Amino acid sequence: MKKVNCLLFFSVMICLASVLKVSAAIQQQGKPPTEETADIILNPAPQRKNAIFKNNETVSYKLQIHNNTKDHQNGRISYLVTTDEGEKVAADTVHLALHGKASKEIDIKVPSTPTGFYRINFMVNTANYDDTVRRVFGVSPENINSTLHRPADFDAFWKQSKIDLEKVKPQYKVLERPELSTKDKKVYTVEMRSYGNILIRGWLVIPRDGKKFPVHYRMPGYVVSLKPNMGSDDFISFDLNVRGNGNSKDVIDIGTDNYCLVNIEDKNKYIYRGVYMDCIRGLDFLYSHANLGIDTSKIIAEGGSQGGALALITTALDSRVKVLTMQVPLYADIHDDMKVSASYEKQVFPFNIFRLYNAQHPGFTWDKFFQTFDYYDPQNFAPMIKCPVLMGIGLLDRYCPPRCSMALFNHIGSTDKEFVCVPNTAHEVNLNYFMFQNLWLREKFRIP
């Protein structure tokens, strides 16, 4: 009997040890990278793992400080909290005294702040060393409000756009690509005519193991070339390269510096009118090719950055999309994006491009910019969304500021919507988000 008891005991110990080991390893992975060359390493950890706090809740961080040198360090540790516009909200400084190779941890508590996102910079200053670690936290972002700048003829504009698209014969072509196919999946190049009779192409990847599949319809980032998505066994993957992206550059082939400026002074001819209609044409393609095993009742629109905006707009304009997932949606709440970006010490996309164009074209006022862009701001489409939505954002994102993404999110018409904040990423989310997204999609479509 003792043998069994011993076996049971050691088995339990092995089990617990493996749990602790994996847990520790994952926690280690979760730590932000530190520079081994830094004299003093700052590692701030928000009390809330996703750095999202509630109204009236004290925002607190644990700041780990490690002296990476052998010398005693004397100096200051400071933090500065500012709004998205750069206005100071809170600040404090404490004395730092740290022996060589020693570490310490200090608690930082920021007085409760109103709804919004805040930049918090942690700074270390000694006689020989200065460093700043930048982070962002949010306070009840689900309460962020923003103004919709929706033109009065917004609906009519897009209704007419769809009518114009319908007049273009798609002339679909589906070409199997054996050289790209595998024993598990068939790869096709598909092409079609879209708005303005522009030729666009995409990639269709169909698992061989099954007869009917939900469709993962992915739209591209800003002048990004989508390739066949071979990663999914349970979905048909349809990756559409809108005009000027990837293998859809026959007519429009423009670099990243000018793509978003094409005909920006004319709302009727702005490049995104055709781009948005390309995405609708992609849906037309899926619906007209159910014979390929496409389950047209289960179409997911997905994308990141520009692709996120395109996925949202496609879902808004066409109820054939049943589920929407997007990450860091570009151009969201473009009015506020402009205000937030004004506070950056160095301009980043997209307003570096818009501001440069504005500076070089004196007649192109910001009013004129918005007269066009208000027809294209994803936020203005958000109330039209009625299906389940998942959105992921990176809190350090300056291309798509979290405040703008959340403003868009809060305008989404669906009540079945969730967002995920990744605290230490910029214009991207992380693997953990995509793991969750995969489960989320399966939940929505009851996929085993």
Added chain:
Amino acid sequence: MKRTIVTALCLLIFIALIFPVKTFAGFPIGKYRDIVVPSFSYYTQTDRYDINGNIVKGQPGARFSSYSTSLFFGYGITRRLDFIVNVPFVYQVNNLGKGNTVTSQGLGDLVAGLSYNLVNFNYKQYLSVQASGVIPLYSSNNGTSSLGLGDYGSEIKLMYCGSLLGKGYFNTELAYRRYFDLQGPNQFSYLLTMGYAVSKHNQISVDLYLFRSFSEDKAFNSNIYAERDYAFFKPQLNFGHQFTRRFSTFIGGYYVPYGINTGVGYGGSLIAVIKL
């Protein structure tokens, strides 16, 4: 007397074998989703282990066999919380030798409860806890029945499972079960399953199962339900085939190479997994 001892020992090990660990394990079922697992198990023995772990030969011609089916149902209430229930039906044949055979059949112990995912490690490993109750679905005569202990009970189980590098997965379960009787028993078990996908639709797995039942009554008793202190180690080899995303089957075989007050048993199981 011999018949009753053998019946009790077989029943005890049988109860421990019926849970479809390969199908549910510690993985959350998923919100709003259902899993249905009908299964069939076969167990037989002729010999038994005594209190010292020595094999005692059975009477010539004597054999105990159990054929059972069970129906497991799981429902994902939320992303973390699942409801589970398992109902077994048992048919036993006890050949006592010399042409004497005793059979019994009926519903066994219903197990129903809730499973909660405590934490997931990047959606790769899951640590869950399960609390369930045991309800005998058979009538007992003066607290005795050939279909179970005849007592209500409860169980708490800690489960840790997840994927391994490549195409592997693992599941571990540590359980404590208590029957609401003055003499228990208190039962502890530990299961380790390691599986590997040998192809897209086929997998093999190994279960290592340790079981220990404690009771203050350690004396041998001719009353079959007084025998409550026993232990065994059971390795099992399984093969799984996925027909579709919603339908898979597992077939497995096992042997009990070590035990205390239990049968030198072997057998197999056939399990269907239906995901709705």
